[in-house]
Amino acid sequence: MKKIITVLVFWLLCHALYAQDKPVRIPDIQNVMEHLYPFQEEELEYESLYEQLLELYQKPLEINTVTIEELIATHLLTPVQAQTLLEYRETIGPFISTYELQSLPTWDSLTLQLILPFLTLETQRLTPTSFLEGLKEGTSNVLMRHRKTWQLREGFRFKDATATSASYLGGPHEWAIRYRNQYPKEHSLGFMLEKDAGEAGIWDPKTNRYGFNFASFHWVRYNFKKWKTLTLGDYQASFGQGLVFGAGFSLGKGAESITSVRRSSRGLLPYTASQEQGFFRGLGVSRSWRNWHCSLLLSSVSKDGRLTNPKDSLDLNATQISSLPMSGLHRTPIELSGKNQVRESNVGGNIHFQPSTAKWTLGVNGLVTQLSLPLHPSPTRYNTFDFSGNKNKVASMYFNYSWKNFMFFGETARSSSAGAGSVIGAIGSLSKSIDLSLAWRKYARNFHSFYATAFSESTQPSNEQGLYLGFQLKPSNNLKFNAYFDFFSFPWLKFRVYAPSKGQEWLARWSYQPNKNTRATLQFKQEKKLRNWNEEEENNRTYQLKNILKSQAHASLTVDLSTKFSFRSQLFWNGVKIAHDPSRGWMLVQAFSYKQSNWKITTSFGLFDTESFDNRIYAYEQNAFGTFAIPAFSGVGSRQYILVHCQIHPKLTVYVRWAQTFYADRASISSGTQTIQGPKQTDTVLVLRYALH
Amino acid sequence: MKLNLFFCFWLVFFSKSVAQSDLSTQAFGAKSYGLGTIKIFHQDAWSLSNNVGAMARIQTTEIGIALDQRYGIQELSTSAIALILKNPIGNLGFSISKQGGDSYQQQRLGIGLAASKGMMHVGAKAEWLQTYIEGFGTGNALLLSFGWLAELHSKFFFGAHLTNLNQATLSRESPLKIPTLLAVGTTYLPTKNLELHSEVEKEVQSPPIFKVGIQYQLERWIFLRTGLTSYPTALYFGIGLYTKNFGLDYALGQSSPLGNTHHLSLHLKR
Numbered sequence: 001m002k003k004i005i006t007v008l009v010f011w012l013l014c015h016a017l018y019a020q021d022k023p024v025r026i027p028d029i030q031n032v033m034e035h036l037y038p039f040q041e042e043e044l045e046y047e048s049l050y051e052q053l054l055e056l057y058q059k060p061l062e063i064n065t066v067t068i069e070e071l072i073a074t075h076l077l078t079p080v081q082a083q084t085l086l087e088y089r090e091t092i093g094p095f096i097s098t099y100e101l102q103s104l105p106t107w108d109s110l111t112l113q114l115i116l117p118f119l120t121l122e123t124q125r126l127t128p129t130s131f132l133e134g135l136k137e138g139t140s141n142v143l144m145r146h147r148k149t150w151q152l153r154e155g156f157r158f159k160d161a162t163a164t165s166a167s168y169l170g171g172p173h174e175w176a177i178r179y180r181n182q183y184p185k186e187h188s189l190g191f192m193l194e195k196d197a198g199e200a201g202i203w204d205p206k207t208n209r210y211g212f213n214f215a216s217f218h219w220v221r222y223n224f225k226k227w228k229t230l231t232l233g234d235y236q237a238s239f240g241q242g243l244v245f246g247a248g249f250s251l252g253k254g255a256e257s258i259t260s261v262r263r264s265s266r267g268l269l270p271y272t273a274s275q276e277q278g279f280f281r282g283l284g285v286s287r288s289w290r291n292w293h294c295s296l297l298l299s300s301v302s303k304d305g306r307l308t309n310p311k312d313s314l315d316l317n318a319t320q321i322s323s324l325p326m327s328g329l330h331r332t333p334i335e336l337s338g339k340n341q342v343r344e345s346n347v348g349g350n351i352h353f354q355p356s357t358a359k360w361t362l363g364v365n366g367l368v369t370q371l372s373l374p375l376h377p378s379p380t381r382y383n384t385f386d387f388s389g390n391k392n393k394v395a396s397m398y399f400n401y402s403w404k405n406f407m408f409f410g411e412t413a414r415s416s417s418a419g420a421g422s423v424i425g426a427i428g429s430l431s432k433s434i435d436l437s438l439a440w441r442k443y444a445r446n447f448h449s450f451y452a453t454a455f456s457e458s459t460q461p462s463n464e465q466g467l468y469l470g471f472q473l474k475p476s477n478n479l480k481f482n483a484y485f486d487f488f489s490f491p492w493l494k495f496r497v498y499a500p501s502k503g504q505e506w507l508a509r510w511s512y513q514p515n516k517n518t519r520a521t522l523q524f525k526q527e528k529k530l531r532n533w534n535e536e537e538e539n540n541r542t543y544q545l546k547n548i549l550k551s552q553a554h555a556s557l558t559v560d561l562s563t564k565f566s567f568r569s570q571l572f573w574n575g576v577k578i579a580h581d582p583s584r585g586w587m588l589v590q591a592f593s594y595k596q597s598n599w600k601i602t603t604s605f606g607l608f609d610t611e612s613f614d615n616r617i618y619a620y621e622q623n624a625f626g627t628f629a630i631p632a633f634s635g636v637g638s639r640q641y642i643l644v645h646c647q648i649h650p651k652l653t654v655y656v657r658w659a660q661t662f663y664a665d666r667a668s669i670s671s672g673t674q675t676i677q678g679p680k681q682t683d684t685v686l687v688l689r690y691a692l693h
Numbered sequence: 694m695k696l697n698l699f700f701c702f703w704l705v706f707f708s709k710s711v712a713q714s715d716l717s718t719q720a721f722g723a724k725s726y727g728l729g730t731i732k733i734f735h736q737d738a739w740s741l742s743n744n745v746g747a748m749a750r751i752q753t754t755e756i757g758i759a760l761d762q763r764y765g766i767q768e769l770s771t772s773a774i775a776l777i778l779k780n781p782i783g784n785l786g787f788s789i790s791k792q793g794g795d796s797y798q799q800q801r802l803g804i805g806l807a808a809s810k811g812m813m814h815v816g817a818k819a820e821w822l823q824t825y826i827e828g829f830g831t832g833n834a835l836l837l838s839f840g841w842l843a844e845l846h847s848k849f850f851f852g853a854h855l856t857n858l859n860q861a862t863l864s865r866e867s868p869l870k871i872p873t874l875l876a877v878g879t880t881y882l883p884t885k886n887l888e889l890h891s892e893v894e895k896e897v898q899s900p901p902i903f904k905v906g907i908q909y910q911l912e913r914w915i916f917l918r919t920g921l922t923s924y925p926t927a928l929y930f931g932i933g934l935y936t937k938n939f940g941l942d943y944a945l946g947q948s949s950p951l952g953n954t955h956h957l958s959l960h961l962k963r
Contacts, residue, residue, distance in 0.1 A: 428909075430884075430886075430887050430907070430909045431884040431886075433883060434883060434887060434889075434907075436907065436909075436919075438919070467928060467947065469919060469921065469928060471907075485921055485928070487928060487947075502950070504926055
């Protein structure tokens with residue numbers, strides 16, 4: 001009842017302010033993401049992509065000054081499309097209106113619709129005279145977010161006297177506060193504080209807790225005197241094909257079969273995401289001498305580590321780490337005991353050469369990582385060649401070369417374990433309507449690189465070989481066909497695959513946009529891999545590998561009935577065949593949205609029915625600004641949510657979201673400390689975004 | 694033991710690699726391999742073996758030789774020679790091909806005729822297939838095949854080929870049937886330097902094989918190709934270097950548990 005009242009209050013509030021006729025620009029980043037990655041495997045990586053797009057949305061590319069590399073880095077344009085824009089600008093002159101983009105010969109309406117929110121005509125204002133003036137002139141905003149699951153999870157049940165080592169120490173509220181001040185090509189300044197559900201917000205230096213569980217800060221100055229970039233605090237680096245320095249997301253294979261194979265060198269970037277790993281903390285500098293660009297990175301960051309003392313107790317100093325947890329969750333005493341146990345120090349550098357013709361680039365990377373304690377994971381067959389010890393060195397060379405309507409790229413690296421990794425590829429436009437991409441990679445089983453996001457099937461570029469072929473066809477301006485085919489093999493054992501194995505994957509996608517108000521997509525993906533068969537039987541010490549054939553299909557139709565009202569229907573289907581044992585799952589989602597000048601409401605109702613956990617369905621959902629989650633659904637049940645987005649003041653925007661999942665086939669949801677008694681889970685999100693200036 | 698080996702051998706041949714390794718069903722010429730064993734469209738010296746109907750579109754007399762090397766196994770390697778004579782009545786083709794080594798060998802001798810009528814190009818061929826297996830002697834068979842190619846539009850082609858329509862057996866004494874194969878394919882030429890091919894091929898006892906291939910003419914004399922087949926799943930890459938009268942094609946097939954296949958062919962035009 002409370003929730004309904006809250007929603008009603010907001011609705012009334014919004015309605016009362018209806019008279020204020022200020023259009024709200026509603027970011028549809030989820031749509032773009034869904035376009036890029038229609039099928040999800042795991043959640044974590046996509047959040048970085050969301051952050052990257054969000055960053056781009058908040059700081060759109062200026063059409064009249066944008067470089068080809070920046071355009072390609074969006075992953076929404078092919079090299080030829082980017083080239084066309086630049087050629088047009090050179091021959092015809094600067095763009096006066098975004099409508100001109102429609103006349104670019106290689107651009108189609110589907111592409112245009114996706115890229116438009118990330119482009120702007122505004123050119124840079126006058127350079128501020130001082131940093132303080134820049135701070136005043138820059139756009140700055142504060143974002144506050146609260147999230148909560150309203151059903152009590154098992155971990156919250158026991159407090160104080162009855163608490164066990166698996167009880168949550170904090171409350172069920174999740175808080176995050178972000179501040180960001182930026183001025184394009186001048187500076188970016190921001191911080192973020194976060195506390196997850198179950199984490200206690202207390203000041204206790206003994207357990208490395210200082211209020212919020214995760215705090216991040218960055219300050220970047222661009223083009224300051226002779227320095228190209230000066231960054232302090234948390235940052236990421238992206239050079240070459242991501243074998244040594246990769247920032248953002250690492251998923252190479254998406255529905256954009258052409259653009260997603262190549263990485264762009266984006267240099268030093270501020271880190272603004274809430275994941276508690278994968279960034280450098282310290283100082284990063286970039287400087288240019290004519291065509292040479294040099295960067296230096298220094299970082300020292302505390303990491304979570306699970307400590308073990310060796311059995312031989314004579315050597316008291318021989319404390320080791322058995323694993324480096326990546327979740328960033330510190331809810332229980334056990335999880336907390338691992339917090340900030342290891343210090344990771346990094347020294348890295350990059351030299352990048354680009355001649356003034358910009359036809360080709362060459363570069364070298366180097367990174368030395370030192371852990372304060374040696375990492376020795378408990379030995380198993382499959383992790384024999386994984387990293388162990390306390391020092392890793394990795395160095396690489398990369399190139400980019402444009403020739404006619406082709407673009408070649410590659411990088412080869414070697415880590416101190418003597419393992420090598422290489423990736424090489426090409427993107428080409430064979431005709432106005434046909435594009436092709438090709439990428440080959442080979443990563444040795446003992447190749448170790450901690451900050452890599454290179455093109456690969458596994459999450460890390462290690463123990464893999466593969467060949468990828470992508471294809472794109474645009475028979476007309478409103479129809480697009482994408483497909484890719486990927487062969488891969490894993491020369492050594494993997495988790496749950498106790499023999500060298502092979503696999504393959506392909507995807508086909510049709511996008512059709514008959515007019516401005518209707519969008520339809522149909523896609524199909526199939527993946528064949530091997531997995532251990534008799535892993536459940538404890539006494540059986542031999543493992544047999546069986547084929548897993550996973551087929552997924554997704555159809556969606558979005559129709560804007562009027563400028564205010566739109567609806568969307570989606571159908572997900574999947575079939576998983578393990579050896580000869582098939583299982584299926586499907587989900588049907590219907591969403592409506594209604595938009596007024598300063599508010600928007602989106603509701604969605606979905607039904608799902610999957611036979612097993614292997615059939616789970618990841619469905620993109622609209623969420624509050626700066627918030628991202630792709631829930632996975634398995635079992636039998638229904639899912640509904642309401643999202644209200646309202647600009648109640650020119651400076652203040654509010655997002656409220658209520659979501660509920662109801663399961664018809666179970667009496668409790670989730671497992672372990674996350675267990676919820678009962679078949680229902682309700683989550684809410686509240687986001688306040690205040691634009692300071 | 695020998696008998697078992699014999700049956701195993703043929704079982705593997707007929708069930709697993711029908712499109713790849715049997716002389717009566719495999720594709721010919723490195724151009725075809727570079728495009729993922731596409732057979733229907735090509736108008737070159739190998740038309741007689743791939744799709745006898747397409748042979749009708751050949752403008753000059755042409756001779757070619759082809760070598761296929763599979764996984765470094767002599768028994769699976771092929772060599773072939775083909776000749777097509779331009780003739781006002783209809784193009785006449787001859788081919789000789791050989792596969793195998795000392796203990797197993799297949800030889801094929803083919804003759805075919807193809808003619809055009811408007812947008813239709815039709816051809817038929819007869820082949821004599823000889824199989825030799827050490828310790829079992831020699832079997833002879835006569836295969837009859839038929840193929841056509843239709844030019845539906847200057848940019849769009851459609852065609853089909855039926856191999857061994859008389860359903861011959863390996864020899865008069867053997868009950869083992871030589872595969873009867875139906876291939877149907879389309880070709881789309883969106884621009885002057887681009888060819889898109891797709892094909893589906895079905896043999897009675899195997900799942901259908903889907904193939905797609907792309908050829909891109911980089912320069913007047915360089916052709917780049919790639920293609921893939923669904924069963925067995927394999928990826929192919931090819932390159933063609935042509936002068937006015939002479940041409941060299943090479944293709945690499947990849948992603949088989951056994952390794953790579955290499956295909957080379959040369960042709961000479963009058």
